[in-house]
Amino acid sequence: MSPSAYVTLSVILFAIGGVGVLVRRNAIIVFMCIELMLNAANLAFVAFARMHGNLDGQVIAFFVMVVAAAEVVVGLAILMAIFRTRRSTSVDDASLLKN
Amino acid sequence: MTGSVGHAGLVGHPGVLAASTIAAPHIEYSQLAPMLIVFAAALAGVLVEAFAPRSARRSLHIVLALGGLGAAFILTILIAASSSIFAGGGAGHIAAMGAVGVDRPTLFIQGTILVLAMLTMLIIADTAHGLSPFVAQAAAVPGSAEEREGLLKGVTHTEIYPLTMFAVGGMLLFPAANDLLTMFVALEVLSLPLYLLCGLARRRRLLSQEAAMKYFLLGSFSSAFFLFGIAMLYGFAGSVRLSAIASAASTNTANETLLLAGVALLGLGLLFKIGAVPFQGWKPDVYQGAPTPITALMASCVVVSAFGALLRVFYVAFGTLTWDWRPVLWVIAILTMLLGAVIAITQTDVKRLLAYSSITHAGYILTAVVASSALGLSSSLFYLATYGFSTVGAFALITLVRDPSGEALHLSRWAGLGKRSPLVAATFAFFLLAFAGIPLTSGFTGKFAVFQAAEASGATPLVIIGVLASAIAAFFYVRIIVLMFFSDPVPDGPAVVVPSALTGTAVAIGAAATLFLGIIPGPLLSLANNAATHLFVR
Numbered sequence: 001m002s003p004s005a006y007v008t009l010s011v012i013l014f015a016i017g018g019v020g021v022l023v024r025r026n027a028i029i030v031f032m033c034i035e036l037m038l039n040a041a042n043l044a045f046v047a048f049a050r051m052h053g054n055l056d057g058q059v060i061a062f063f064v065m066v067v068a069a070a071e072v073v074v075g076l077a078i079l080m081a082i083f084r085t086r087r088s089t090s091v092d093d094a095s096l097l098k099n
Numbered sequence: 100m101t102g103s104v105g106h107a108g109l110v111g112h113p114g115v116l117a118a119s120t121i122a123a124p125h126i127e128y129s130q131l132a133p134m135l136i137v138f139a140a141a142l143a144g145v146l147v148e149a150f151a152p153r154s155a156r157r158s159l160h161i162v163l164a165l166g167g168l169g170a171a172f173i174l175t176i177l178i179a180a181s182s183s184i185f186a187g188g189g190a191g192h193i194a195a196m197g198a199v200g201v202d203r204p205t206l207f208i209q210g211t212i213l214v215l216a217m218l219t220m221l222i223i224a225d226t227a228h229g230l231s232p233f234v235a236q237a238a239a240v241p242g243s244a245e246e247r248e249g250l251l252k253g254v255t256h257t258e259i260y261p262l263t264m265f266a267v268g269g270m271l272l273f274p275a276a277n278d279l280l281t282m283f284v285a286l287e288v289l290s291l292p293l294y295l296l297c298g299l300a301r302r303r304r305l306l307s308q309e310a311a312m313k314y315f316l317l318g319s320f321s322s323a324f325f326l327f328g329i330a331m332l333y334g335f336a337g338s339v340r341l342s343a344i345a346s347a348a349s350t351n352t353a354n355e356t357l358l359l360a361g362v363a364l365l366g367l368g369l370l371f372k373i374g375a376v377p378f379q380g381w382k383p384d385v386y387q388g389a390p391t392p393i394t395a396l397m398a399s400c401v402v403v404s405a406f407g408a409l410l411r412v413f414y415v416a417f418g419t420l421t422w423d424w425r426p427v428l429w430v431i432a433i434l435t436m437l438l439g440a441v442i443a444i445t446q447t448d449v450k451r452l453l454a455y456s457s458i459t460h461a462g463y464i465l466t467a468v469v470a471s472s473a474l475g476l477s478s479s480l481f482y483l484a485t486y487g488f489s490t491v492g493a494f495a496l497i498t499l500v501r502d503p504s505g506e507a508l509h510l511s512r513w514a515g516l517g518k519r520s521p522l523v524a525a526t527f528a529f530f531l532l533a534f535a536g537i538p539l540t541s542g543f544t545g546k547f548a549v550f551q552a553a554e555a556s557g558a559t560p561l562v563i564i565g566v567l568a569s570a571i572a573a574f575f576y577v578r579i580i581v582l583m584f585f586s587d588p589v590p591d592g593p594a595v596v597v598p599s600a601l602t603g604t605a606v607a608i609g610a611a612a613t614l615f616l617g618i619i620p621g622p623l624l625s626l627a628n629n630a631a632t633h634l635f636v637r
Contacts, residue, residue, distance in 0.1 A: 007334065014327055030316055039321035044330035052337040057330075060339065061281050064326060066285045071319055074291045078298055078311045083444055084240050085308060091316070095309075 006047035013040035027089040038068045127194040130201040133171040137268040140167025144261030158301030160260035172213040179206045184631035190633035200277035207273045208407040215399045215487045216267045218605045222392040227599030231255040232390045234299045243305035264294040274407025278352040279329040279339040300390040302505030317381045325368025331361030341416040344637040349419040372405035373461045384444025386454035395494035399487040428469045436568035467549040470556035477631035478548035485541035492609020507593030515588030520595040524583045529551040531576040533613045541616035
């Protein structure tokens, strides 16, 4: 199977994640969609690394995993604080900040 | 540091991917010293948090943070002076195996960030009148007995100091990053602490938490686009070095889709951070909900850092694609200037109003970025420095005008402030005039510089729209001044607290810099020109 198929797959995954962020209302699901987008980028990096024959893309994928893990820590902490206050993680309920 | 990503020496062919030799990475510690010191101070802050007794923590943190930022600033000046970068020397150096570029514009930007971060640190550290702007216990549910207990004891989260230092470290690295992986890591290092800091306001906890969630979700959404853009560019060029992308863009005509998709996605991530239209939606909400000192940090240092990275990416990596991105940035600059100015008119919250004002200012600076010349670079640098000082000063002043329930943010509460505390009102009016770009303030010289750069590159329509947007913006700035000085004071209006030495210093330095750079802009202007002559190192 040619590596370019994996690039196509990564674009599809990225699009699914992007649409999910825009249409889903639960903050946890939105966050999972963002993680899906990061992992789609990882897949693209690894596929491109194979196509170019160098290791940069694979190394970058490891960096992205670490960054994504740090993002999960911060994100879940914020979502937990919100949930304890409001008993809800819907992004529609959080709407005090308006004109 | 992320300098060990193998750009050299790791060559295999498809199917084998074996490294023949791995050269030990060579890291120029002296060039990276300012960033390393800030990160070291942040890590030392974590140790203080773990081992120092609660009573000693705050003073230890302040010494560490201000000492670290001050030492980093002195080192930045020494690097600029000693390596003869400014004394007629070359463009600069590339350090850490090509991961970091320490060049003239970067040193200027880092120096600016460090000075502004020191000023902001003064406001963050201010706990005078028994009230820190930060929450006692972030984990306690707002309104609960647990929270009241924390408030009574007067405890605060001293973690804010190391978090701020990590964010400042990321801000220093972000514009210096010479490859896109380092830039992505720096982006996250600067963003993640800020997401947390946004949610730590003592008053209006719900708004603050909501701001943190919005900033976090939208920020990580935009960094996912940024990352996918990097993946596309890596697919196009086979490397994430900015210079390699630039040379591939000028020689390689195959796969142009990958290149253009990469430019668009990467640009989206960067434009989000500076709050350009159509990616400005988060800015008013986050600026309003975050604790005011953190808003000051975001409105000054983060904007400076993000513009530094934007300039480096568009001038170095996409320097040969000017004809592709310039029309898009034209449209974005026009929309940013106009939308920010028009929506600001209807605002009733001071912080929200300054957020829209910050969006408009991002538009003005974009007109200089579009120029894509040394003049455009130098005027952006100058504008960022002048705008940063006025912004920190203005937000520091906002922390002084208080209601019993916290800061008095609604504009109606500011009516007649000039009659009750003329000095505070006059200083705030002076900052507003600087934002409006009235002569004898730094805002005028900055705006003149960016519009001159845009005009020189043939972007006359941009300049005309910029002047028009300035006129609209001047309307709402002047409206606040009229409100403060020519309306009757509200009964039981907000009390203006006497500033402590910390906030007082921040306001005084901000106002002095705004005045000084308005009357004698020469020295900083020539420094910015000098910083921009060789553009960025490749």
